[in-house]
């Protein structure tokens with residue numbers, strides 16, 4: 560079995576948690592609240608900016624121009640096409656995409672971005688393993704949505720589902736997997752272990768990102784005793 564097929568198998572529970580999270584299910588049955596969706600889009604916009612910086616770290620590691628082109632194409636899709644998927648989410652609530660920006664990443668989203676960036680200071684294989692869940696979880700879950708209960712033409716978030724389930728996003732995942740499988744096959748057991756860890760942590764953060772959106776997590780929502788510590792005893 561390939562490295563990524565083994566990851567899929569071993570961490571099937573995380574894929575299921577991603578699918579069944581109430582926020583994703585709320586997008587699927589179109590019951591997600593305006594507040595949660597707008598919070599999600601504001602955070603995700605900044606998350607994607609962080610992801611693009613990781614593509615920059617990948618470019619700095621590219622062993623040849625084939626890899627450079629891979630990162631370039633991934634960045635192009637993220638810059639030019641993914642924002643339209645976001646627009647489709649907030650448009651349903653009459654919210655303008657450009658005004659749904661968050662001033663900064665919430666703790667969970669920041670932790671995820673930090674994790675990916677740190678992986679960008681390890682090997683190309685570790686970086687790729689940390690980036691894979693972003694592409695894979697969305698492409699997998701939206702394709703499953705199409706197979707199980709196709710978001711129809713009247714679905715308010717149809718364009719969002721259609722983007723991630725598209726042939727373009729599916730083949731991007733396939734390409735990520737081919738490249739990661741080759742890197743894993745060439746890596747020693749220690750590096751492969753770090754690749755697995757990087758992947759699992761990102762999968763965990765993908766589920767946590769839904770929770771961040773659903774709960775409206777921000778730094779400001781920390782309990783007041785943390786923000787305003789009492790005098791030291």
Ligand SMILES: Cc1ncc(CO)c(N)n1
Pocket residue numbers: 603606607692693694697765768
């Ligand atoms: C947090 C997160 N993960 C994955 C994707 C898919 O690109 C996204 N837009 N946001």
